[in-house]
Amino acid sequence: MTFRVGLLGHGTVGAAFRELLEERAPAIEAAVGVRPEITGVLTRSTGDFESVVGGSDLIVELIGGVEPAREYILRAIQAGKHVVTANKAVLSQHGEEVYDAARQSGVQLRFEAAVGGVVPVIRVIHETLAAAHVDRVHGIVNGTTNFILSEMTRTGASYEEALAEAQALGYAEADPTEDVSGRDAAAKMAIIARLAFGAPVHLDDVPYEGIERLTADDIAYAKELGLSLKLVGTAERLDGGISVRVYPAFLYGAHPLASVGGSFNAVTIESPAITEITLSGPGAGGPQTASAVLGDVISAMIPPPTPPAPAVPQPLVTDVVSAFYLHLQVADRPGVLAQVAEILGLQGVSVRSVVQRGIGEDARLEMVMHPVLESKFLAAVELIGGLDFLRAPPRVIRVIEAPFAE
Amino acid sequence: MTFRVGLLGHGTVGAAFRELLEERAPAIEAAVGVRPEITGVLTRSTGDFESVVGGSDLIVELIGGVEPAREYILRAIQAGKHVVTANKAVLSQHGEEVYDAARQSGVQLRFEAAVGGVVPVIRVIHETLAAAHVDRVHGIVNGTTNFILSEMTRTGASYEEALAEAQALGYAEADPTEDVSGRDAAAKMAIIARLAFGAPVHLDDVPYEGIERLTADDIAYAKELGLSLKLVGTAERLDGGISVRVYPAFLYGAHPLASVGGSFNAVTIESPAITEITLSGPGAGGPQTASAVLGDVISAMIPPPTPPAPAVPQPLVTDVVSAFYLHLQVADRPGVLAQVAEILGLQGVSVRSVVQRGIGEDARLEMVMHPVLESKFLAAVELIGGLDFLRAPPRVIRVIEAPFAE
Numbered sequence: 001m002t003f004r005v006g007l008l009g010h011g012t013v014g015a016a017f018r019e020l021l022e023e024r025a026p027a028i029e030a031a032v033g034v035r036p037e038i039t040g041v042l043t044r045s046t047g048d049f050e051s052v053v054g055g056s057d058l059i060v061e062l063i064g065g066v067e068p069a070r071e072y073i074l075r076a077i078q079a080g081k082h083v084v085t086a087n088k089a090v091l092s093q094h095g096e097e098v099y100d101a102a103r104q105s106g107v108q109l110r111f112e113a114a115v116g117g118v119v120p121v122i123r124v125i126h127e128t129l130a131a132a133h134v135d136r137v138h139g140i141v142n143g144t145t146n147f148i149l150s151e152m153t154r155t156g157a158s159y160e161e162a163l164a165e166a167q168a169l170g171y172a173e174a175d176p177t178e179d180v181s182g183r184d185a186a187a188k189m190a191i192i193a194r195l196a197f198g199a200p201v202h203l204d205d206v207p208y209e210g211i212e213r214l215t216a217d218d219i220a221y222a223k224e225l226g227l228s229l230k231l232v233g234t235a236e237r238l239d240g241g242i243s244v245r246v247y248p249a250f251l252y253g254a255h256p257l258a259s260v261g262g263s264f265n266a267v268t269i270e271s272p273a274i275t276e277i278t279l280s281g282p283g284a285g286g287p288q289t290a291s292a293v294l295g296d297v298i299s300a301m302i303p304p305p306t307p308p309a310p311a312v313p314q315p316l317v318t319d320v321v322s323a324f325y326l327h328l329q330v331a332d333r334p335g336v337l338a339q340v341a342e343i344l345g346l347q348g349v350s351v352r353s354v355v356q357r358g359i360g361e362d363a364r365l366e367m368v369m370h371p372v373l374e375s376k377f378l379a380a381v382e383l384i385g386g387l388d389f390l391r392a393p394p395r396v397i398r399v400i401e402a403p404f405a406e
Numbered sequence: 407m408t409f410r411v412g413l414l415g416h417g418t419v420g421a422a423f424r425e426l427l428e429e430r431a432p433a434i435e436a437a438v439g440v441r442p443e444i445t446g447v448l449t450r451s452t453g454d455f456e457s458v459v460g461g462s463d464l465i466v467e468l469i470g471g472v473e474p475a476r477e478y479i480l481r482a483i484q485a486g487k488h489v490v491t492a493n494k495a496v497l498s499q500h501g502e503e504v505y506d507a508a509r510q511s512g513v514q515l516r517f518e519a520a521v522g523g524v525v526p527v528i529r530v531i532h533e534t535l536a537a538a539h540v541d542r543v544h545g546i547v548n549g550t551t552n553f554i555l556s557e558m559t560r561t562g563a564s565y566e567e568a569l570a571e572a573q574a575l576g577y578a579e580a581d582p583t584e585d586v587s588g589r590d591a592a593a594k595m596a597i598i599a600r601l602a603f604g605a606p607v608h609l610d611d612v613p614y615e616g617i618e619r620l621t622a623d624d625i626a627y628a629k630e631l632g633l634s635l636k637l638v639g640t641a642e643r644l645d646g647g648i649s650v651r652v653y654p655a656f657l658y659g660a661h662p663l664a665s666v667g668g669s670f671n672a673v674t675i676e677s678p679a680i681t682e683i684t685l686s687g688p689g690a691g692g693p694q695t696a697s698a699v700l701g702d703v704i705s706a707m708i709p710p711p712t713p714p715a716p717a718v719p720q721p722l723v724t725d726v727v728s729a730f731y732l733h734l735q736v737a738d739r740p741g742v743l744a745q746v747a748e749i750l751g752l753q754g755v756s757v758r759s760v761v762q763r764g765i766g767e768d769a770r771l772e773m774v775m776h777p778v779l780e781s782k783f784l785a786a787v788e789l790i791g792g793l794d795f796l797r798a799p800p801r802v803i804r805v806i807e808a809p810f811a812e
Contacts, residue, residue, distance in 0.1 A: 020679060024537045031536065031604070096717055112534070118680040120526075120534040127533075128518070128526040130437065131430045131700040138806065198437070200717035207724070218803060221772050222731060225759060232806060241721030249804040250731050250774075256686065257806075259665045273426060273697040274524040274687060280662065281683040291679040294537040310509070311502055311606035315647030318613070325628060325656050353631060366627045368656075395624060398655040400544065400638060400663075 003301050004039040006056030006081075008049075008072055009063035013086060013113075014041075016290035017060065024294065032302045053079050058108075058300055060293055061085040070094050077101045077109070084296040086113035086289055092187035092203040095194055110296035115188045116141050117283040118292050121267045124279060125195045132271040134196040136236035141188040143263035143283020144179035145211050145231040147171045149248075150261045153219050153228065159212065171263050182208035182246040185233045192267070193235035193244040201235075201244055208246035222250050228258050323352070323399035324369045324377050331389040332363035340365065340384055347380040348372060362391050368399055409707050410445040412462030412487075414455075414478055415469035419492065419519075420447075422696035423466065430700065438708045459485050464514075464706055466699060467491040476500050483507045483515070490702040492519035492695055498593035498609040501600055516702035521594045522547050523689040524698050527673045530685060531601045538677040540602040542642035547594040549669035549689020550585035551617050551637040553577045555654075556667045559625050559634065565618065577669050588614035588652040591639045599641035599650040602675070607641075607650055614652035628656050634664050729758070729805035730775045730783050737795040738769040746771065746790055753786035754778060768797050774805055 005021065007014055018038055029035035040052035049072060053059060059076040061083060063069040070090045076083050078101065085091070090098060091114055102109035112122045116139070125134065140146050144166060151162040163180070166172035178184045186208040193201040211231050219229050227250035235244045251258040256278040260266040266280035282288050330336045337356065344351060350370040357364045369377065381394050411427065413420055424444055435441035446458035455478060459465060465482040467489060469475040476496045482489050484507065491497070496504060497520055508515035518528045522545065531540065546552050550572060557568040569586065572578035584590045592614040599607040617637050625635050633656035641650045657664040662684040666672040672686035688694050736742045743762065750757060756776040763770045775783065787800050 020537070024539075027539070028537055099717075118683055120530050120683070123529065123534055124526050127705055128529055128698070128701045130704040131426070131434055132697055133430075133433070194717065197720065198718055199720040201722075205722050214803075215801075218731075218733065218801060221733060221761075221770070222803075224761060225731075225772065225774055227731065227774075227805065229803070232804075236726075238723040238726060241723045243723040243726050245726070247804055249806045251806050255806060271697075273693055275694065277524055277526070277685070277687040279683070279685050282681045287679050288681065291538055291677075292534070295534045298536040299533055310506070311600065312604055314603065314605040316607075316611050317644040317647045317649040320642075320644060320649050320651070325624075325631075325633065327624065327627060355627075355630060364627070366631065368631055368633070395621075397620075397624060397628075397635070398638075398653055399633065400655045400657050400661060 001034045003034045003036045004055060004057045005036050005297060006040040006042075006052040006059045007038055008042045008052065008059060008061045008069075010041055010043045011062065012286040013289045013293070014062040016286040017062065017293050020287070020290045020294055021297070028298060032298065034301055036297060036301065049075070053081060056081055058082040058084065058297060060297065061087055062293070063087070065089055066093060070098070073098055074101055077105050077107055080105055080107060082108040082300045084110045084293055084300065086111070086293060088114040088184070088187045088191060092190040095191065096200050108300045110300060111191070112296050113284070113289045113292035115191050116265045116267060116279075117143060117285070118281040118288045119265050119267060119279045120292075121192060121279055122195065124277065125192065125269065129269065129271060129274070132273050134269060134271045136234065136270040137192055137196055137267060138257060139185075139189060139192065139233040139265070139267040140230050140257055140260050141192075141233050141265055141267065142179055142185040142231060143265055144172045144176065145185070146260065146265070146283070147263040148180070149211060149214070149219070149229050149231065152214070152216050153223075156216050156220065158216055159214055180212055181210040182231060185231060185246045189233035189235055189244050189246055192233075193242065196235055196269070197237065197242050199242055201242075206244045206246065209248060211248055214248055226253050227251065228253070230257060230260070232257070319373060319375045321371045321373055322377075323371045323401060325397045325399050326365075326367045326369065326381065327395040328365040328367075328384065329391040330363050330365060331391060332358050332361055333389065336363070336389050337365065339387065343383045344369070344380050347376045349377050349380050407440045409440045409442045410461060410463045411442050411703060412446040412448075412458040412465045413444055414448045414458065414465060414467045414475075416447055416449045417468065418692040419695045419699070420468040422692035423468065423699050426693070426696045426700055427703070434704060438704065440707055442703060442707065455481070459487060462487055464488040464490065464703060466703065467493055468699070469493070471495055472499060476504070479504055480507055483511050483513055486511055486513060488514040488706045490516045490699055490706065492517065492699060494520040494590070494593045494597060498596040501597065502606050514706045516706060517597070518702050519690070519695045519698035521597050522673055522685075523549060523671045523691070524687040524694045525671050525673060525685045526698075527598060527685055528601065530683065531598065531675065535675065535677060535680070538679050540675060540677045542640070542676040543598055543602055543673060544663060545591075545595060545598065545639040545671070545673040546636055546663055546666050547639050547671055547673065548585055548591040548637060549671055550578045550582065551588075551591070552666065552671070552689070553669040554586070555617060555620070555625075555635050555637065558620070558622050559629075562622050562626065564622055565620055586618055587616040588637060591637060591652045595639035595641055595650050595652055598639075598673070599648065602641055603643065603648050605648055607648075612650045612652065615654060617654055620654055632659050633657065634659070636663060636666070638663070725779060725781045727777045727779055728783075729777045729807060731803045731805050732771075732773045732775065732787065733801040734771040734773075734790070735797040736769050736771060737797060738764050738767055739795065742769070742795050743771065745793065749789045750775070750786050753782045755783050755786050
């Protein structure tokens with residue numbers, strides 16, 4: 001069985017989506033019994049809207065901007081097609097029109113990719129927290145500005161320097177106004193607030209300030225006070241109403257958003273029943289947005305979420321590669337470190353860092369190893385454990401590195 | 407219209423779930439057009455399983471342990487009822503049996519509350535990442551052990567002292583073996599791995615080590631190397647197979663799990679298409695688990711997720727309360743700080759911290775205020791801006807505190 005997907009727009013994200021869908025189609029079919037297939041593509045110069053819609057079960061809209069995207073979305077909905085879109089402009093300025101149309105036609109409208117990159121904030125607010133009374137959402141929802149502020153913090157660069165670097169690395173557009181002014185974040189916060197509070201929120205309702213006036217000095221001074229600088233979007237209930245706004249703010253180190261660096265996005269959702277949930281991940285890039293779109297497409301394919309597909313056995317691996325911390329208490333005499341290092345080296349274990357400290361007649365060796373097969377490292381530790389200068393059994397703890405250096 | 411919910415088990419979580427459902431029923435009805443209602447309760451001493459199941463559209467199983475919970479879940483599924491459960495014992499030891507039964511009966515089986523407290527890891531892996539090839543999941547999935555390790559890190563307490571404190575605060579059971587041995591985390595990682603990789607994973611397949619042997623010294627020494635200690639569950643693809651295991655590990659500061667403190671849970675999911683997503687929130691407590699269960703119940707009530715319900719307008723609040731950072735460059739002469747403080751005080755602005763530094767003939771004042779209405783603070787700043795000893799315009803940036811101190 002085939003699930004027919006019509007694609008509107010074939011820029012960076014559209015091309016990445018098409019590639020990802022084709023790559024994952026067999027796995028999706030194995031999991032849910034239906035194979036998604038691109039059955040029509042509309043680009044600026046090729047394809048015909050009517051025939052793309054006519055031949056599809058679902059339309060993916062990746063054109064961006066208000067028109068003609070808004071009109072296409074509405075016409076697809078009226079034709080009874082499900083719609084998945086990444087279009088924050090349409091949703092933040094014409095959300096009610098589009099939501100009403102989808103409700104009336106009884107089709108699904110999904111838009112995870114419009115907000116927060118791969119961070120599944122829409123699904124979590126709309127589904128996980130469907131029953132919760134959300135009090136407040138704080139979000140870092142623009143990767144460009146978070147990258148610029150992180151660079152200013154890390155290197156002491158000026159705003160202008162960090163912006164130029166973001167442009168060179170492809171994190172910022174040639175004209176960065178939409179991002180650095182806070183307007184992109186404001187559109188996303190309008191969409192989030194609409195979902196979290198069930199009230200109509202238009203982009204025009206969201207006052208925003210950007211990061212252009214911030215200086216490296218602000219950041220440096222505030223570091224001394226334990227603060228880190230972010231472009232924050234806030235949507236919150238306040239007595240008798242709601243407030244939605246975007247502004248640069250300092251966060252205390254204990255705030256879950258304080259440690260979100262680089263071009264990452266993150267959202268903290270506060271509700272009395274759950275205290276808070278924080279979601280974080282890379283901001284929008286072509287492959288990330290494509291992945292969020294495909295997740296929505298699959299959800300639309302299988303409306304009542306099924307139990308997991310039948311399991312396929314896989315071998316269980318028991319000897320794995322890991323980095324290790326090794327703590328040794330030894331007699332403080334010459335040649336000890338050399339002997340330990342020799343045993344490690346013979347087992348192919350490479351030392352990443354070592355600290356040696358005298359404590360009276362003994363010494364403490366704290367070492368961190370580069371990743372190595374567990375069996376090899378433990379064999380080395382067993383040999384080390386037999387050395388006569390050891391004052392206590394070796395202590396071993398695994399070490400995990402950050403998954404992706406930013 | 408009513409959606410009938412039968413409740414099996416009425417302990418802490420069951421009671422919290424019942425209360426939450428009754429409190430939120432009107433809002434749920436307004437949003438999805440159907441009102442959930444508890445139509446039967448089975449406790450150890452009251453109620454009858456057959457009649458609870460017979461009178462329900464969906465069964466919530468909160469008994470815990472393998473039997474009779476397993477039998478009840480299977481019988482409810484065979485009777486064509488949807489099932490929501492928080493039972494990690496059943497799913498990690500009899501998952502395939504239960505999943506197969508649900509697939510054959512065509513009912514929904516949802517179990518977000520079995521893993522990770524309020525952190526929506528099941529939904530994100532099963533739905534958002536349905537199309538993604540997940541390479542690895544690292545999780546802090548046991549709040550008790552994370553609390554103990556965080557206390558040992560924060561205060562230098564021994565394992566025994568921190569455990570006693572966790573018990574006093576209700577974070578650890580009188581018999582803490584299940585948590586501190588790593589077995590609870592192993593059951594959760596078995597469930598996560600099954601979903602992430604589509605392979606059968608039984609609790610017995612998951613080797614686990616606990617935190618009992620860790621010392622405050624291990625933590626203190628490793629801090630010097632930039633490492634923080636966590637009980638980590640890992641599920642990953644390795645050449646030709648998978649590995650699932652639980653063990654204490656050091657994390658480098660840049661790892662998204664390194665800053666997860668207190669009794670919080672968090673999960674990092676790595677996949678080539680998305681790089682990584684991190685989800686964090688409080689570990690299981692009665693209200694949190696109840697909230698996760700209710701989210702699953704609502705999802706089962708509205709299989710094809712609808713567009714947002716019609717919006718209800720709410721007033722937009724523009725003058726909000728915020729904490730502020732204020733930076734002043736002033737002439738370094740007596741009385742300056744007093745005059746600034748007086749203006750702030752007259753507007754009801756209270757200073758939380760202040761740093762003053764001489765720079766040649768000038769001085770720099772960096773102040774952080776307690777939260778205050780924005781209009782009052784800005785009025786004070788305007789007055790301060792007119793003072794003759796000011797060397798540069800005042801610089802103002804909002805400050806956000808951590809939402810919930812742990």
